[in-house]
Amino acid sequence: MNVLPFYLEIGSEEIPDWMIVPALNHLQDAFQRWLDANVVGGRVTKVDATPRRLVLHAEGLKARQEDTTEIVMGPPRSAGEGALRGFAKKTGATVDQLQTEVTPKGEYWKFERAVPGRATSDLLGEALPGLILGIPWPKTMYWAGKTGPRWIRPIRWLVALLGDDVVPFEIAGVTSGRESQGHRLLGKDGVIVSAEERRAKIEREIEALVAGKGLRVKPDPDLLHTLVYITEFPTPILGSFEEQYLKLPREVLSTVMRHHQKYFSVESAATGDLAPHFIAVMNTNADPEGLVRHGNERVLRARFNDARFFFDVDQKKKLADRVEDLAHVTFQAKVGSYLEKTRRMIALVKELGGNEHAQRAALLAKADLTTDMVKEFTDLQGVVGGLYAKEQGEPEPVWRAVYDHYKPLSMEDSIPATAESRILALADKLDTLRECFKVGLQPSGSKDPFALRRAAQGVIRILVEGNIALPFAEQGELREFLIDRIRYYFREVRGYRYDEVNAVLASGIRDLPDVAARLEALRAVRPTEDFEPLAASFKRIANILKQANFADAGAIDEKLLEHGPEADLYKEFERVRKTTKTSDYLPALEAIATLRPAVDRFFDKVLVNAQDDGIRRNRLTLLCNLLTEFSAIADFSEIVPSNT
Amino acid sequence: MSAAPKPYYQDTVLRLKSYWAERGCIIQEPYDLEVGAGTMAPETFLRVLGPKEYRVAYVQPSRRPADGRYGENPNRLYKHQQLQVILKPSPADVIDQYLGSLEAIGINLKQHDIKFEEDNWESPTLGAWGIGWQVMLDGMEITQFTYFQQCGGIDLDLVPAELTYGLERLVAFLQNVDSVYDIEWAPGFTYRQVRFEDEKQFSIYNFEVADVATLWKLFDLHEAEGHQLLKDKTIPLAAYDQTLKCSHLFNLLDSRGAISVTERVGVIGRVRRLAVGVAQIWNEREQAEVTA
Numbered sequence: 001m002n003v004l005p006f007y008l009e010i011g012s013e014e015i016p017d018w019m020i021v022p023a024l025n026h027l028q029d030a031f032q033r034w035l036d037a038n039v040v041g042g043r044v045t046k047v048d049a050t051p052r053r054l055v056l057h058a059e060g061l062k063a064r065q066e067d068t069t070e071i072v073m074g075p076p077r078s079a080g081e082g083a084l085r086g087f088a089k090k091t092g093a094t095v096d097q098l099q100t101e102v103t104p105k106g107e108y109w110k111f112e113r114a115v116p117g118r119a120t121s122d123l124l125g126e127a128l129p130g131l132i133l134g135i136p137w138p139k140t141m142y143w144a145g146k147t148g149p150r151w152i153r154p155i156r157w158l159v160a161l162l163g164d165d166v167v168p169f170e171i172a173g174v175t176s177g178r179e180s181q182g183h184r185l186l187g188k189d190g191v192i193v194s195a196e197e198r199r200a201k202i203e204r205e206i207e208a209l210v211a212g213k214g215l216r217v218k219p220d221p222d223l224l225h226t227l228v229y230i231t232e233f234p235t236p237i238l239g240s241f242e243e244q245y246l247k248l249p250r251e252v253l254s255t256v257m258r259h260h261q262k263y264f265s266v267e268s269a270a271t272g273d274l275a276p277h278f279i280a281v282m283n284t285n286a287d288p289e290g291l292v293r294h295g296n297e298r299v300l301r302a303r304f305n306d307a308r309f310f311f312d313v314d315q316k317k318k319l320a321d322r323v324e325d326l327a328h329v330t331f332q333a334k335v336g337s338y339l340e341k342t343r344r345m346i347a348l349v350k351e352l353g354g355n356e357h358a359q360r361a362a363l364l365a366k367a368d369l370t371t372d373m374v375k376e377f378t379d380l381q382g383v384v385g386g387l388y389a390k391e392q393g394e395p396e397p398v399w400r401a402v403y404d405h406y407k408p409l410s411m412e413d414s415i416p417a418t419a420e421s422r423i424l425a426l427a428d429k430l431d432t433l434r435e436c437f438k439v440g441l442q443p444s445g446s447k448d449p450f451a452l453r454r455a456a457q458g459v460i461r462i463l464v465e466g467n468i469a470l471p472f473a474e475q476g477e478l479r480e481f482l483i484d485r486i487r488y489y490f491r492e493v494r495g496y497r498y499d500e501v502n503a504v505l506a507s508g509i510r511d512l513p514d515v516a517a518r519l520e521a522l523r524a525v526r527p528t529e530d531f532e533p534l535a536a537s538f539k540r541i542a543n544i545l546k547q548a549n550f551a552d553a554g555a556i557d558e559k560l561l562e563h564g565p566e567a568d569l570y571k572e573f574e575r576v577r578k579t580t581k582t583s584d585y586l587p588a589l590e591a592i593a594t595l596r597p598a599v600d601r602f603f604d605k606v607l608v609n610a611q612d613d614g615i616r617r618n619r620l621t622l623l624c625n626l627l628t629e630f631s632a633i634a635d636f637s638e639i640v641p642s643n644t
Numbered sequence: 645m646s647a648a649p650k651p652y653y654q655d656t657v658l659r660l661k662s663y664w665a666e667r668g669c670i671i672q673e674p675y676d677l678e679v680g681a682g683t684m685a686p687e688t689f690l691r692v693l694g695p696k697e698y699r700v701a702y703v704q705p706s707r708r709p710a711d712g713r714y715g716e717n718p719n720r721l722y723k724h725q726q727l728q729v730i731l732k733p734s735p736a737d738v739i740d741q742y743l744g745s746l747e748a749i750g751i752n753l754k755q756h757d758i759k760f761e762e763d764n765w766e767s768p769t770l771g772a773w774g775i776g777w778q779v780m781l782d783g784m785e786i787t788q789f790t791y792f793q794q795c796g797g798i799d800l801d802l803v804p805a806e807l808t809y810g811l812e813r814l815v816a817f818l819q820n821v822d823s824v825y826d827i828e829w830a831p832g833f834t835y836r837q838v839r840f841e842d843e844k845q846f847s848i849y850n851f852e853v854a855d856v857a858t859l860w861k862l863f864d865l866h867e868a869e870g871h872q873l874l875k876d877k878t879i880p881l882a883a884y885d886q887t888l889k890c891s892h893l894f895n896l897l898d899s900r901g902a903i904s905v906t907e908r909v910g911v912i913g914r915v916r917r918l919a920v921g922v923a924q925i926w927n928e929r930e931q932a933e934v935t936a
Binding site for chain 2: 013014016017051139141142143144145146148153154156173184185230231261263280282283284287288289291292294295296298299300301302305306309328
């Protein structure tokens with residue numbers, strides 16, 4: 001049977017860049033499911049997009065569905081002539097077209113109706129409006145009146161071709177055809193439909209722009225992605241600004257270029273310092289007269305002037321004098337102002353053993369929220385405070401702590417570098433967590449408006465990676481929430497196996513560096529020969545004690561010990577116990593692993609449930625001591641054997 | 645740059661007005677009360693409601709007290725001029741028409757870079773929102789383009805396109821000057837000569853002089869009057885003037901730093917209640933007229 005290619009293009013006004021890839025993925029999946037469900041064959045071979053068009057290619061569609069039959073069951077044969085005629089009438093068949101079938105319930109009339117396969121083009125025409133309008137956008141609009149369809153932006157043209165023929169359908173007055181539309185300014189040759197080609201063009205041409213000039217562009221994959229999806233024909237240009245603006249903080253300059261103008265920053269290849277240049281990406285093919293470059297330079301100059309204006313105005317009032325103004329900045333309506341938060345942070349920093357510098361940094365940390373610079377560039381909170389503190393003569397440990405106290409901003413971001421900044425960052429995040437939980441603002445499901453998961457992850461990473469042995473003392477729901485994040489961190493970020501994490505956490509959490517050390521030792525000892533069998537024995541011990549409802553790790557009566565495996569095990573227990581009194585967990589675990597032969601022999605030769613109750617209890621006490629003594633590092637009964 | 649003589653500020657305004665007049669728009673004059681944006685003039689806020697078609701263009705001086713900079717910042721103004729266009733319903737070629745308006749004021753698009761970047765518009769004070777873009781010309785935002793969806797909390801029958809040109813920026817671009825004050829408004833007159841005193845004096849008033857107690861008193865009076873007028877279901881326009889007064893007083897109080905963050909939401913809600921009340925009455929009357 002002949003098969004046909006299918007091409008769909010949905011032409012729209014400019015779709016927000018960040019929504020395009022998820023929409024394409026949805027369209028691809030939904031269309032493939034539709035092909036499969038309608039047995040017309042075919043595979044989606046490619047999807048692609050520009051801001052103004054979503055494109056789908058499929059191959060191997062049949063022109064028609066296969067013919068099939070549908071069986072309609074009728075009345076029992078015993079129901080008589082009237083029922084038979086009624087059934088024939090209902091199905092539109094003549095009586096001689098009806099057949100009978102013997103079923104467990106008796107003989108019934110049936111009609112085998114031939115269902116001719118439908119033309120794929122008709123099926124597509126009926127289905128496409130629903131498939132297109134079914135793309136789940138984050139925010140939709142209507143454009144053809146309030147009874148019209150909703151989509152991300154108005155749909156302006158539709159191309160749908162099965163083989164050479166148009167698949168007819170209509171959405172909001174736009175009928176499908178074979179004509180696409182070109183680039184808004186460049187026309188039909190001005191569209192690079194492939195996002196990969198646009199990306200490659202941008203990267204290639206940026207390289208060419210900086211080549212031989214001693215410059216380099218800092219890679220920025222997110223910005224590149226945005227630029228790929230806000231252009232149909234991207235062309236980078238290199239612009240410049242006056243060197244005097246380099247006196248402004250680099251962070252401010254980069255933020256203006258990156259977030260406000262979507263420019264790449266340019267650095268000196270030799271020193272890594274910011275160079276007085278930028279890369280803008282146009283949505284057109286050339287700038288022969290330099291007008292676009294000139295326009296962008298003009299805008300950037302105005303932006304930098306604004307930033308300099310903010311900087312100068314902000315210096316008129318020192319951060320220290322702004323702290324009281326935080327009374328008017330709400331942290332959270334139910335929790336109170338940033339002034340209150342500042343006071344709690346200072347107290348918490350003290351409690352965490354922060355020095356004078358850390359306490360001073362806590363006082364100043366939030367004051368930048370009242371500056372014009374942060375009101376304009378909210379992403380720079382903390383950074384601006386740090387830079388201003390430096391400008392205003394605060395000691396380096398203070399300004400660095402203020403600068404870094406929002407870190408880590410993501411899983412990839414590093415934790416703050418200095419002791420003071422770590423304590424301040426901890427105090428800030430812990431305070432947020434405690435206060436939000438106190439007033440019932442804990443995250444639920446996918447909703448986490450106060451970014452408490454990120455705050456918790458920050459706390460955990462600072463404690464573990466900063467090796468801060470803060471006793472883990474949180475209680476209630478916050479404790480559960482943090483334990484959940486601790487599990488997540490060690491499993492997903494550090495790559496520990498779930499049973500290792502369970503085993504270590506089951507032995508309690510003194511502090512997080514301790515948890516990390518125990519996990520590391522456990523991972524190291526795990527592959528050794530004796531470890532997993534011993535873990536299995538510990539599980540057995542735990543079960544025995546549980547069944548006996550026995551939890552007494554009291555004194556063992558040596559006199560009651562039977563000579564042989566039981567007394568040997570006791571000796572081994574005493575021997576190993578002495579060597580595990582160490583905070584060096586790996587040798588301790590290795591020593592525990594050496595118990596294996598003695599434990600195995602004990603279970604081979606000794607019956608725990610002895611007739612004599614005194615002996616039985618003494619044996620249980622021995623096992624209980626064994627379990628309790630050697631479960632301080634990890635609860636081995638949680639370990640699931642690797643290869644069974 | 646091109647060799648053509650630079651268009652004066654007023655030339656650009658006139659060209660845009662004729663361009664949109666040629667496309668069937670009423671050319672209106674600015675509304676004669678203080679407003680924060682062209683959207684707040686009744687020609688937009690009320691006319692977008694209901695099932696009747698409407699097309700209008702007008703310049704609206706827009707006052708934003710907190711944006712004042714005493715005339716010292718080259719790009720920030722207490723009062724800037726917006727050219728506002730409402731096309732209700734939005735025609736299918738609205739973007740082409742818009743791009744044509746840029747050509748009409750002398751921008752050769754073939755030599756420039758135009759991008760439409762996502763920027764949805766929302767005014768909590770008016771209970772209004774829309775979907776759209778900021779239009780970027782060589783990296784500068786020159787127009788806010790919005791498909792209105794809701795106004796005064798009411799879904800709109802016909803979806804209007806709203807184009808808001810920032811005139812100072814646009815003309816600074818056309819005249820290639822770095823400061824709006826250097827714009828040549830008319831032969832022999834700069835923007836500075838026309839508007840500098842305005843910026844300076846009102847920055848002083850807005851930030852330093854305006855009496856907070858008086859502003860609150862006025863706010864309460866206008867609010868009460870607005871609610872009083874809403875009871876009479878026949879004169880929503882009069883009630884809307886009181887709404888605009890309240891909105892402007894709110895902005896003034898804000899620039900005086902008299903509204904705490906916690907109060908803010910509440911005060912916005914008070915203005916919105918008036919706006920929503922006006923929109924409902926206006927909308928009901930429009931719907932009734934069409935069905936009658």
